[in-house]
Amino acid sequence: MDDGQIVSLYFARSEKALAETDAKYGAYCRAVAAAILPDRRDAEEAVSDGYMAAWGSIPPHRPENLGTYLAKLTRRAALKRWRARDAQKRGGGQTEAALEELAEVLPGGTDPARAVEDRALTESLDRFLASLPDTERRVFLRRYWYLDSIGAICQRCGFSQSKVKSMLARTRQKLLTHLKKEGYL
Secondary structure (H helix, E strand, O other), rough: OOHHHHHHHOOOOHHHHHHHHHHHHHHHHHHHHHHHHHOOOHHHHHHHHHHHHHHHHOOOOOOOOHHHHHHHHHHHHHHHHHHHOOOHHHHHHHHHHHHHHHHHHHHHOOOOOOOOOOOHHHHHHHHHHHHHHHHHHHHHHHHOOOOOOOHHHHHOEEEEOOHHHHHHHHHHHHHHHHHHOOOOO
16 A cells, blocks of 8 residues: 555545554564563553654644654654663663754754654754765764664674764764754754
8 A cells, every 4th residue: 555545545444454554664664663672561562652642743744755754753653661760771872872963963952752742853854864975964863863782783884883973073072063063952
């Protein structure tokens, strides 16, 4: 079933929308949640929370890209669950470490998960990401959107740890410069 048909099911308030959503995007949403919540049960709950958020927001919202929209809702739900737990007990603090790295360049020490929700900042971040070379953008997103560990990024991209760490440091510096130029800092 294509995205338009699934969204139409949401508008019709058909419970089949949730089944079709899970059939098409379940694995993707579970991967997004699992990157933040290593406990499988917590990740499943975050996926369910994401689906419920979709149910509550469609209608009136009609997402242009259903997969991205579901990933955003699932990620938000997973981060909410993660914040409610002790980060050091869950994944060795990997999520906390990635968010702290990003917090160093976001305006006013703002909590990264909340700051990214701000629409104007989101648009600025989109412009910044579009300006990056493809490899640099993928590494940055793996770390700060999917919250992958440095080791996982190395494995996925075939880079050494020092290369990934230096690439991320340079990209954070570019982001800092971009945010200053755009008046956020």
